[in-house]
Every structure is written in structure tokens, then in C-alpha cells.
Amino acid sequence: xxxxxxxxxxxxxxxxxxxxxxxxxxxxxxxxxxxxxxxxxxxxxxxxxxxxxxxxxxxxxxxxxxxxxxxxxxxxxxxxxxxxxxxxxxxxxxxxxxxxxxxxxxxxxxxxxxxxxxxxxxxxxxxxxxxxxxxxxxxxxxxxxxxxxxxxxxxxxxxxxxxxxxxxxxxxxxxxxxxxxxxxxxxxxxxxxxxxxxxxxxxxxxxxxxxxxxxxxxxxxxxxxxxxxxxxxxxxxxxxxxxxxxxxxxxxxxxxxxxxxxx
Amino acid sequence: xxxxxxxxxxxxxxxxxxxxxxxxxxxxxxxxxxxxxxxxxxxxxxxxxxxxxxxxxxxxxxxxxxxxxxxxxxxxxxxxxxxxxxxxxxxxxxxxxxxxxxxxxxxxxxxxxxxxxxxxxxxxxxxxxxxxxxxxxxxxxxxxxxxxxxxxxxxxxxxxxxxxxxxxxxxxxxxxxxxxxxxxxxxxxxxxxxxxxxxxxxxxxxxxxxxxxxxxxxxxxxxxxxxxxxxxxxxxxxxxxxxxxxxxxxxxxxxxxxxxxxxxxxxxxxxxxxxxxxxxxxxx
Ligand SMILES: Nc1ncnc2c1ncn2[C@@H]1O[C@H](COP(=O)(O)OP(=O)(O)OP(=O)(O)O)[C@@H](O)[C@H]1O
Ligand SMILES: [Mg+2]
Numbered sequence: 154x155x156x157x158x159x160x161x162x163x164x165x166x167x168x169x170x171x172x173x174x175x176x177x178x179x180x181x182x183x184x185x186x187x188x189x190x191x192x193x194x195x196x197x198x199x200x201x202x203x204x205x206x207x208x209x210x211x212x213x214x215x216x217x218x219x220x221x222x223x224x225x226x227x228x229x230x231x232x233x234x235x236x237x238x239x240x241x242x243x244x245x246x247x248x249x250x251x252x253x254x255x256x257x258x259x260x261x262x263x264x265x266x267x268x269x270x271x272x273x274x275x276x277x278x279x280x281x282x283x284x285x286x287x288x289x290x291x292x293x294x295x296x297x298x299x300x301x302x303x304x305x306x307x308x309x310x311x312x313x314x315x316x317x318x319x320x321x322x323x324x325x326x327x328x329x330x331x332x333x334x335x336x337x338x339x340x341x342x343x344x345x346x347x348x349x350x351x352x353x354x355x356x357x358x359x360x361x362x363x364x365x366x367x368x369x370x371x372x373x374x375x376x377x378x379x380x381x382x383x384x385x386x387x388x389x390x391x392x393x394x395x396x397x398x399x400x401x402x403x404x405x406x407x408x409x410x411x412x413x414x415x416x
Numbered sequence: 417x418x419x420x421x422x423x424x425x426x427x428x429x430x431x432x433x434x435x436x437x438x439x440x441x442x443x444x445x446x447x448x449x450x451x452x453x454x455x456x457x458x459x460x461x462x463x464x465x466x467x468x469x470x471x472x473x474x475x476x477x478x479x480x481x482x483x484x485x486x487x488x489x490x491x492x493x494x495x496x497x498x499x500x501x502x503x504x505x506x507x508x509x510x511x512x513x514x515x516x517x518x519x520x521x522x523x524x525x526x527x528x529x530x531x532x533x534x535x536x537x538x539x540x541x542x543x544x545x546x547x548x549x550x551x552x553x554x555x556x557x558x559x560x561x562x563x564x565x566x567x568x569x570x571x572x573x574x575x576x577x578x579x580x581x582x583x584x585x586x587x588x589x590x591x592x593x594x595x596x597x598x599x600x601x602x603x604x605x606x607x608x609x610x611x612x613x614x615x616x617x618x619x620x621x622x623x624x625x626x627x628x629x630x631x632x633x634x635x636x637x638x639x640x641x642x643x644x645x646x647x648x649x650x651x652x653x654x655x656x657x658x659x660x661x662x663x664x665x666x667x668x669x670x671x672x673x674x675x676x677x678x679x680x681x682x683x684x685x686x687x688x689x690x691x692x693x694x695x696x697x698x699x700x
Contacts (some may be wrong), residue, residue, distance in 0.1 A: 199597045212604050232610030242601035246698065255619070256609035307609060 156310040156343050158186040158209055158231070162218035164202050178204045180368035181218065191337055191344045192406065193354035195401055196364030197408040202347045205314050205369070210236050211344060222311070232256060235304030239316040241296040243288040249275060250284045252299050256307035274302040278332060294325035314346045318353070330357060334381055351398045355390060356383055363400045366408035373400055488670040493677070496670040510678065512655040516572060517644040519635055520579025528584045528636070529629055533589025537617065549585060557582030557643045561650050574657070575647040582643035583636035590635070594628020595621055626698055634690050641683045
């Protein structure tokens with residue numbers, strides 16, 4: 154069971170509490186994320202990618218317009234939309250299994266059920282043998298595996314990922330990308346994935362949405378017609394990267410110009 | 417591979433800092449041998465050097481003409497302490513002081529942590545309590561003694577009252593600061609895992625504030641041990657504080673100095689005990 158997410162004329166304005174200054178982060182965004190697709194969101198820094206994700210998660214309020222999931226307006230956070238954070242956001246006082254178990258405790262499962270699911274999730278993301286380690290004892294890659302397992306243990310129809318691999322080295326990132334793909338293909342799950350890497354977007358996404366410089370809108374959406382597993386050295390892969398890269402570069406330059414104008 | 421990590425984590429560290437478990441714990445333990453023992457003996461010698469020097473200086477000073485009556489030597493003080501130990505007198509005083517310090521510390525801990533958490537969660541509670549706390553906080557523990565005696569007379573209750581007054585604020589303020597500074601991402605993670613505000617409080621805010629709360633409690637415990645002695649000097653008929661004040665009046669510098677040494681050692685032991693307990697129950 155997967156879910157469709159729909160933004161209609163979605164606007165987000167932040168108001169700085171101290172200065173009263175307003176920032177228009179998203180400006181009348183119209184966009185639909187199909188059920189079961191792997192959507193990659195790219196755009197210049199500060200264009201509102203995280204903002205969009207946080208609104209889908211229900212962590213940020215909608216200023217204007219509507220944001221719905223399967224037709225129902227998003228009113229707040231919920232276990233149906235799991236999130237993976239760039240900063241991992243693991244609970245440092247809980248070991249790996251206890252971290253993964255968090256959502257299951259919230260659901261009120263029995264101890265036996267919780268442990269079974271948590272151990273399966275740990276196994277799935279390659280954390281076998283580290284079940285009782287604490288976050289501070291893990292490498293960045295391991296921590297993010299815990300972050301992913303924790304979200305997946307809840308079996309959310311929607312998975313939100315905000316630059317989850319940005320802080321990892323290239324080898325670890327590739328391994329986790331691979332694992333994420335197999336996790337997504339196995340379950341019919343909608344993934345919304347923010348990244349700054351065009352290559353990562355083309356490697357992972359069913360579609361790639363490129364956002365404009367702030368105030369953020371959807372500039373273009375590109376279909377990635379390639380089958381998994383994708384070969385990043387193939388000519389077709391390189392051809393697909395080109396338009397994404399060009400569109401992104403255009404917006405990054407615009408963002409730089411407006412930043413200079415402000416300075 | 418992680419099997420040995422528990423031992424590593426629970427090993428005592430000064431200041432409560434924890435060494436990350438780098439490399440394989442087992443292989444490191446196996447390498448621990450003669451060289452390690454020598455290094456440890458050396459560290460011990462360095463730590464003992466200054467105390468031993470001071471004791472030697474003390475012994476020399478005590479022998480110089482004229483100071484003998486006011487400065488008994490280490491041997492004389494030890495003899496007195498030994499005497500008081502076998503007579504059971506020392507135990508009575510230590511037990512009385514510990515009992516009061518503990519009672520005051522527990523009362524202050526319960527109220528301080530509860531009030532700090534309540535202030536962190538409720539704007540209203542914060543607005544009500546913040547003013548009074550800031551007004552009462554600067555009043556030193558000594559200044560509470562006259563009021564304590566007026567209200568509770570001489571004895572257990574007034575000493576406990578003074579201790580509570582002298583350590584509740586540090587507990588409260590540390591708890592408040594820790595509970596207000598919970599990482600936003602941790603709260604967001606819990607929210608996206610379905611947690612309700614109440615569950616955020618019990619499963620995120622409180623455990624995340626725990627190191628800060630523990631720090632406040634540890635500082636307060638030292639404060640309670642200091643406070644009990646001050647209060648006992650005035651408001652009781654037994655306890656270590658009373659013991660050394662009475663010894664001063666009856667001109668027994670050996671008991672005064674011996675009492676101070678016991679106070680120091682008990683304080684040290686309390687701190688050590690606290691850290692050991694803390695390491696058992698937290699992993700951060
Ligand atoms: N809580 C907030 N209060 C005020 N302004 C905010 C807040 N969060 C974000 N903003 C502003 O909204 C705009 C969009 O921020 P957002 O974090 O969504 O960008 P982003 O696309 O995720 O950027 P990056 O790629 O650097 O992560 C930025 O100008 C940012 O300064
Ligand atoms: Mg962002």
C-alpha cells in the first residue's frame with residue numbers, strides 16, 4: 154500500500170520571531186508525487202527542499218495552499234511518514250536495537266514482536282553484530298543504517314529522506330544507495346529523497362524534480378527511464394545527467410546572483 | 417565484535433568522560449601487560465607525590481617549637497581518629513551527618529528535578545517560578561540557618577531544611593537548562609515515528625536531559641555535604657560539623673584536623689560513588 158502526495162498552490166512563509174522579517178521559502182508549488190515512486194528533489198541551497206519535506210512530514214505548517222496525502226490534508230506528523238535525517242538524529246542513550254524499536258514502542262507492540270521486527274530491520278540494513286552498540290560507537294555509515302532501519306521498522310508507506318548520505322564517504326554512500334534501492338523495490342513505498350548530487354538523483358530516482366532558486370518552485374521534472382540496476386558509466390546515464398545538471402546549474406547561478414544583490 | 421564494549425564503557429573515567437571504543441577492545445586488553453602496569457604505578461606515584469609532600473611538611477611543621485599546641489602532627493591526629501573510631505564516637509557523627517545530607521539531598525533532588533522539568537514544559541509554570549527562584553538563589557546556606565532554627569528548632573529538621581535550601585537551585589537550574597536544550601532533530605525524529613507530546617516528554621526530553629540533571633545532582637551533592645556541616649555547627653548536638661566546633665571550644669586541634677580529614681574523604685567517596693552509579697545507569 155503506497156501513498157500519493159499532492160501539493161496545490163503550496164506556499165510557505167517563515168517569519169523570524171525576533172526581527173519580524175519574512176522569508177518566502179516556497180511559492181505556489183503545484184506538484185504531485187505518484188504512489189510508489191522514488192522521487193528525487195534537487196535544487197540550489199536554500200530553495201526550500203527541506204521545507205517541503207518537513208511540511209510533508211507534518212513538522213512545519215502550511216502557510217497557504219493545500220498539501221494532501223491520499224486526498225487528506227496533512228495536519229501533523231505521523232507514523233505513516235517516516236523520516237531519515239542528514240544528522241542521523243539517533244537517540245544517544247539507546248543502543249541500535251532500542252533506537253530501531255522506538256516507533257514500535259510508540260505503537261505499543263509486545264516485547265517479542267518489537268524485538269523480532271527490530272532485529273529483522275537491523276539485519277536488513279547490515280547491522281548484524283552491532284545490535285547492542287551505542288550510536289557514539291558507530292561510524293557515520295553505520296549510524297545512517299540505524300536511521301534507515303528505525304524508519305523502516307515502522308513500515309511507513311512514505312519515506313522522507315533529507316540528504317541522508319551527504320555526510321558519508323563515496324564508498325559507503327554507494328553501498329547505502331544500493332541497499333536503499335533494494336529496500337524500496339521490495340516494498341511498495343513512496344520515497345521522497347533530497348540530494349545535492351545529480352548523479353545520486355539519476356541513479357536512484359524514478360523521477361527528478363528540479364527546484365528554482367528561492368522562492369522555491371518546481372522548475373522541471375525529468376523522467377528517468379532507466380531500469381535498475383543502473384550503470385553510472387553507461388552513455389545513457391551520462392545523457393540523462395546532462396539536462397538535470399544544466400537546469401540545476403542555471404538555478405544555482407540565479408541564487409548566487411540574488412545573494413550578491415542582497416549583500 | 418562488540419562483546420567487550422560494555423567493559424570499556426563502564427570503566428571509570430575522570431570527569432565522567434568516556435573513551436570511544438576504538439579498535440577491538442579484546443585485542444587491546446590482551447596487550448595490557450607489564451608495561452601497562454609500570455605506567456599505572458608511575459601515574460599513581462605522580463598523584464601521590466603532592467599529598468605525601470604536604471603530610472611530610474605538616475609533620476615537620478608540627479615539630480617546630482611553639483606550634484605544637486595548635487598543630488598536632490599527623491601521627492597524633494591519626495591516633496585521635498583511631499581512638500574515636502574504636503569508641504564508636506566518630507561513627508555516630510559521620511552517620512548523623514550522612515543521614516541529614518542524604519535526606520536533604522533527596523528532598524532537594526525530587527523537588528528540584530520536578531520543578532525544573534515542569535518549568536521546561538510549561539510557560540505558565542516557568543513564569544510563576546522563575547522570579548522567586550532568582551530571588552532566593554543568591555541567599556547562601558548560612559543565611560537560612562536562623563530561619564531554620566526559628567521554624568524547626570535545633571535538630572534534624574532544621575539541618576535538612578538548610579541543606580535543601582542550599583542545593584535545590586543548582587538542581588533546578590541544571591534540570592531546566594538540560595530539558596530546554598533538547599536537540600530539535602531528536603524531537604522531530606520521535607514525532608515522525610508517531611510519538612505524542614507526552615511520549616516526547618518521557619522518551620526524548622527526560623532521557624536527553626539526563627546527563628545535565630546528573631551533573632546538577634552531583635554538584636548539589638557536594639553542596640549538600642558542605643551545607644550539612646555548616647548547619648551542624650549551629651543547629652545540632654551531633655554530626656561532624658558539631659564535632660569540630662565542639663573540639664574547637666574544648667581546645668582539641670587534633671579532633672578539628674581529624675574531623676576535617678574525615679569530611680574531605682567522605683566528600684570524595686560520595687562523588688566517586690555518584691559517578692560509579694551514573695556510569696551504570698547512563699550510556700551518554
Ligand atoms: N525555521 C526557519 N525559520 C526561518 N527561516 C527558515 C527556517 N527554515 C528555513 N528557513 C529559510 O527558508 C529557506 C528554505 O530553507 P530550506 O532549509 O528548506 O532550504 P534547502 O533547500 O533545504 O537548503 P539546503 O540545500 O541548504 O539544505 C531558506 O532561505 C531558509 O533560510
Ligand atoms: Mg535542506
